[in-house]
Amino acid sequence: MATLVNGSVPAEQFALAETFAAHPDLSFRVDKFVASGEDAVMPLLWAQHVPAEELEATLEADPTVRDAALLNEQDGEALYEMTWSDNIQLVLQMITNSRATVLDAIGENGRWKFHVLYPAREEFSKTSEFCDSHGVDFDVHSIREVDRSSASRYGLTSEQRDSIVDATRRGYFEVPRQVTLQELSEAVGVSHQALSERLRRAIEALVENTLLYEDVDTGEAELAVADD
Numbered sequence: 001m002a003t004l005v006n007g008s009v010p011a012e013q014f015a016l017a018e019t020f021a022a023h024p025d026l027s028f029r030v031d032k033f034v035a036s037g038e039d040a041v042m043p044l045l046w047a048q049h050v051p052a053e054e055l056e057a058t059l060e061a062d063p064t065v066r067d068a069a070l071l072n073e074q075d076g077e078a079l080y081e082m083t084w085s086d087n088i089q090l091v092l093q094m095i096t097n098s099r100a101t102v103l104d105a106i107g108e109n110g111r112w113k114f115h116v117l118y119p120a121r122e123e124f125s126k127t128s129e130f131c132d133s134h135g136v137d138f139d140v141h142s143i144r145e146v147d148r149s150s151a152s153r154y155g156l157t158s159e160q161r162d163s164i165v166d167a168t169r170r171g172y173f174e175v176p177r178q179v180t181l182q183e184l185s186e187a188v189g190v191s192h193q194a195l196s197e198r199l200r201r202a203i204e205a206l207v208e209n210t211l212l213y214e215d216v217d218t219g220e221a222e223l224a225v226a227d228d
Contacts, residue, residue, distance in 0.1 A: 003118040004103075006141040008111045013136055014091045015042075015064045015084065020110045022058045025049045027108035031079065041092070042105065044071075045080045052078040064088055072175055079175065094130045094138065098123040113141075121145070160202035163188060167199060 011017035020026060031044035047055060052070055055078070059068040067083040095102060095116060100123065104115035118124040124143070131138045156164075166188070171178025185195040 002145070003121045003124050004144050005116045005118065005124055006113070006143075007116070008113040008139050008141065009091055010137055011107065011110045011112060014112050015088045016062055016107060017064070017110065019055070019058050019062045019065075020107070023050045023055070024109075026055075027106065029107075030102075030105035033102040033105060041084065042088075043081060045082055047078045047080060048076065074175065090134060091136060094127055094134070094136060097130060098126045100124075100127070156202055156205050160198055160205065163195060163198050164202040164206075 011020050016028065027048045029046045029048070030042050031046055033042055052073055056068075056070075059065050059080075064085050064087050065082065066085055069081040070078060071081050072079040091112075095114070099119055101117045102114060103117055104113075106113045118127075127138065130136070163184075167173065167179075167184055170184065172181070172184060181196060182192055185192045188195060190198070
């Protein structure tokens with residue numbers, strides 16, 4: 001059975017520590033995480049809460065960054081294409097060596113938080129061993145087992161899963177969009193309105209069964225500490 005893990009590492013052991021120190025309110029969200037074999041990269045990042053013109057010099061001076069190209073700005077966020085130094089590879093290897101899938105990665109308050117799906121609990125054990133042997137402080141906030149045999153592991157119906165995966169692969173969620181909702185609905189063979197509702201319900205289910213689940217875990221952990 002697959003294992004879903006929420007954990008974090010200090011920015012000092014991964015990426016952009018100096019940038020976070022210069023801008024305490026800054027947060028980054030990984031737009032795309034690519035893993036191939038033993039290599040992994042985070043080519044696209046969304047930055048929030050700090051204007052792009054203020055970030056430019058800080059990113060240029062950060063030792064974990066080789067280049068940061070501003071691609072787009074919208075709704076108070078800035079999208080960057082990142083070229084990283086070799087310094088960040090240790091934490092990325094920690095994940096890819098275990099055949100894990102990064103579902104979400106966010107950097108804020110001097111830490112990087114990862115939402116990671118491992119194919120089995122034993123694979124997560126490899127991550128723990130890797131951290132111990134390489135001095136990586138990977139703090140685990142929650143762990144739960146999930147059933148990978150069906151789309152229901154995230155509360156999705158098979159139709160919702162197929163639709164949201166197809167929309168992602170075709171670039172519907174990219175900026176700018178690579179395909180319209182009308183084009184997607186024609187390919188699937190359902191109405192524009194039906195597909196819109198299906199995607200909305202799929203996104204709602206994903207949030208409830210991943211991000212909101214993380215909030216519940218955090219709350220339970222805080223209650224446990226308070227009870228002690």
